[in-house]
Amino acid sequence: xxxxxxxxxxxxxxxxxxxxxxxxxxxxxxxxxxxxxxxxxxxxxxxxxxxxxxxxxxxxxxxxxxxxxxxxxxxxxxxxxxxxxxxxxxxxxxxxxxxxxxxxxxxxxxxxxxxxxxxxxxxxxxxxxxxxxxxxxxxxxxxxxxxxxxxxxxxxxxxxxxxxxxxxxxxxxxxxxxxxxxxxxxxxxxxxxxxxxxxxxxxxxxxxxxxxxxxxxxxxxxxxxxxxxxxxxxxxxxxxxxxxxxxxxxxxxxxxx
Amino acid sequence: xxxxxxxxxxxxxxxxxxxxxxxxxxxxxxxxxxxxxxxxxxxxxxxxxxxxxxxxxxxxxxxxxxxxxxxxxxxxxxxxxxxxxxxxxxxxxxxxxxxxxxxxxxxxxxxxxxxxxxxxxxxxxxxxxxxxxxxxxxxxxxxxxxxxxxxxxxxxxxxxxxxxxxxxxxxxxxxxxxxxxxxxxxxxxxxxxxxxxxxxxxxxxxxxxxxxxxxxxxxxxxxxxxxxxxxxxxxxxxxxxxxxxxxxxxxxxxxxxxxxxxxxxxxxxxxxxxxxxxxxxxxxxx
Ligand SMILES: Nc1ncnc2c1ncn2[C@@H]1O[C@H](COP(=O)(O)OP(=O)(O)OP(=O)(O)O)[C@@H](O)[C@H]1O
Ligand SMILES: [Mg+2]
Numbered sequence: 001x002x003x004x005x006x007x008x009x010x011x012x013x014x015x016x017x018x019x020x021x022x023x024x025x026x027x028x029x030x031x032x033x034x035x036x037x038x039x040x041x042x043x044x045x046x047x048x049x050x051x052x053x054x055x056x057x058x059x060x061x062x063x064x065x066x067x068x069x070x071x072x073x074x075x076x077x078x079x080x081x082x083x084x085x086x087x088x089x090x091x092x093x094x095x096x097x098x099x100x101x102x103x104x105x106x107x108x109x110x111x112x113x114x115x116x117x118x119x120x121x122x123x124x125x126x127x128x129x130x131x132x133x134x135x136x137x138x139x140x141x142x143x144x145x146x147x148x149x150x151x152x153x154x155x156x157x158x159x160x161x162x163x164x165x166x167x168x169x170x171x172x173x174x175x176x177x178x179x180x181x182x183x184x185x186x187x188x189x190x191x192x193x194x195x196x197x198x199x200x201x202x203x204x205x206x207x208x209x210x211x212x213x214x215x216x217x218x219x220x221x222x223x224x225x226x227x228x229x230x231x232x233x234x235x236x237x238x239x240x241x242x243x244x245x246x247x248x249x250x251x252x253x254x255x256x257x
Numbered sequence: 258x259x260x261x262x263x264x265x266x267x268x269x270x271x272x273x274x275x276x277x278x279x280x281x282x283x284x285x286x287x288x289x290x291x292x293x294x295x296x297x298x299x300x301x302x303x304x305x306x307x308x309x310x311x312x313x314x315x316x317x318x319x320x321x322x323x324x325x326x327x328x329x330x331x332x333x334x335x336x337x338x339x340x341x342x343x344x345x346x347x348x349x350x351x352x353x354x355x356x357x358x359x360x361x362x363x364x365x366x367x368x369x370x371x372x373x374x375x376x377x378x379x380x381x382x383x384x385x386x387x388x389x390x391x392x393x394x395x396x397x398x399x400x401x402x403x404x405x406x407x408x409x410x411x412x413x414x415x416x417x418x419x420x421x422x423x424x425x426x427x428x429x430x431x432x433x434x435x436x437x438x439x440x441x442x443x444x445x446x447x448x449x450x451x452x453x454x455x456x457x458x459x460x461x462x463x464x465x466x467x468x469x470x471x472x473x474x475x476x477x478x479x480x481x482x483x484x485x486x487x488x489x490x491x492x493x494x495x496x497x498x499x500x501x502x503x504x505x506x507x508x509x510x511x512x513x514x515x516x517x518x519x520x521x522x523x524x525x526x527x528x529x530x531x532x533x534x535x536x537x538x539x540x541x542x543x
Contacts, residue, residue, distance in 0.1 A: 146375050148370060148372045148375035148376050149375060149376060149377075149378060151339075151344050151370070151376075152368075152370060152376040153389075153390075154344060154362050155342050155343075155344060155362045155366075155367070155368045156362070156367065156389070156390030156441065157362055157364050157390070157393065158389075158390065158393060159393065162392075162393065166378075166389065167378065170378065170380045173380070247379050247380040247381075247421055247423070248379070248380075249379075249423075252423060
């Protein structure tokens with residue numbers, strides 16, 4: 001599609017969605033809990049003017065990003081270790097496969113019991129929800145390393161550690177990148193859920209409070225904020241991936257004639 | 258394309274430098290074997306699926322010698338080179354350097370892989386690819402850069418050092434792999450069909466480069482090739498492999514005057530004779 005047309009077309013899509021919302025809120029659901037676009041954005045403006053909103057936003061961002069960063073560091077290191085030592089891989093495979101499909105929500109009550117409705121509680125949930133897919137993708141990436149490339153490094157006398165860092169890890173990067181692109185929005189979602197259902201600090205807790213007091217325009221104002229935040233996370237992780245993996249076949253700059 | 262390769266000394270090459278004074282002595286049976294393959298066999302797999310690729314292979318390569326290995330596709334040439342490079346163990350028999358059995362990648366050896374595009378790291382630029390094996394040699398920065406520059410210039414890629422391998426043609430990628438081996442300054446250079454993807458003119462230039470580095474550094478060079486003319490032009494001896502599992506059918510000494518020259522050497526009547534000898538050896542029914 002023509003590059004110049006992309007932006008106006010996406011903007012048109014957003015406008016159409018907002019119009020549909022307004023139609024539903026004023027038509028079939030008039031008087032119901034769904035506020036109109038105008039009311040929601042008026043509340044949003046009010047929120048943006050107050051300090052509590054920004055504090056909640058900061059809490060959410062810090063928890064999501066810190067949890068994600070910890071999961072990435074722990075996941076990649078663990079994944080490389082598991083992937084490069086056959087016995088470790090067999091020892092961990094069953095446990096990992098068992099844990100992987102468990103959504104973080106399931107362990108939320110347990111985590112709340114241990115940490116209470118606190119930052120560490122939310123942070124731990126984010127870590128738990130993100131680290132396993134990163135580990136498993138890293139292991140897959142390590143196994144995807146080209147044997148000829150590895151033989152080349154070996155034949156030139158590179159040491160084990162140097163091969164891990166300079167050949168195995170970059171080979172696994174496309175897999176790690178995919179895992180991170182999925183994990184980044186997940187970290188945000190888990191942070192919000194931890195606030196909403198577990199009482200952890202941040203926007204989730206604000207939403208819960210708005211809902212409890214029946215203040216629907218405020219609630220939807222928060223939802224709009226979350227939507228925008230989600231877009232930003234997605235965009236940032238896609239950008240980071242593109243930067244880091246510019247050499248990979250799926251990102252190579254193809255010069256069109 | 259300019260061909261320059263500065264003559265920096267490689268540690269441990271002092272003795273081989275002496276050999277340059279008497280190039281005629283190179284490749285004669287009197288010299289001590291640098292590389293010795295003795296009764297080497299390689300079987301892939303085990304049990305009912307076992308596949309014996311190489312059986313009882315014996316030959317030697319002398320210091321400063323260029324030896325070419327020729328043989329039909331699938332005979333086991335790459336398999337043999339991987340055993341020599343210490344990348345896979347032989348099933349029986351030995352390969353040895355200076356009498357030391359090879360049981361891992363020998364530090365004095367470099368291997369240019371047949372599969373050159375997979376042997377280059379796609380996340381590194383051409384320059385960084387050439388630099389990768391030099392890192393652990395702990396050379397002074399200046400010498401390292403000098404070696405990279407020299408090697409890239411020698412293969413005619415001095416303008417491409419900031420590109421990524423996948424931005425280059427197959428022939429250019431192949432030359433990056435060769436440059437990487439040259440910059441490493443191995444004492445023993447092993448190349449698996451190294452000039453297969455380059456044009457005829459570049460091929461001649463790379464062949465001459467190969468002979469030049471042998472003369473400049475006293476390198477011992479083993480090349481697998483499908484091109485009989487190339488084998489005769491480059492070699493002091495040609496090892497002909499054949500049969501299944503692979504055996505040495507013959508080792509043919511190539512007695513052509515040094516220095517070799519693409520035009521005059523190839524037009525010598527002896528060249529045609531040697532070529533015929535090798536060719537008939539290959540075509541002889543096993
Ligand atoms: N890892 C492996 N496992 C099992 N069989 C193998 C393996 N590698 C090679 N072979 C088999 O060994 C035989 C020799 O292969 P090799 O690659 O050494 O041949 P080659 O002489 O280098 O051929 P070419 O000239 O086409 O490069 C082939 O039949 C191949 O199928
Ligand atoms: Mg081969």
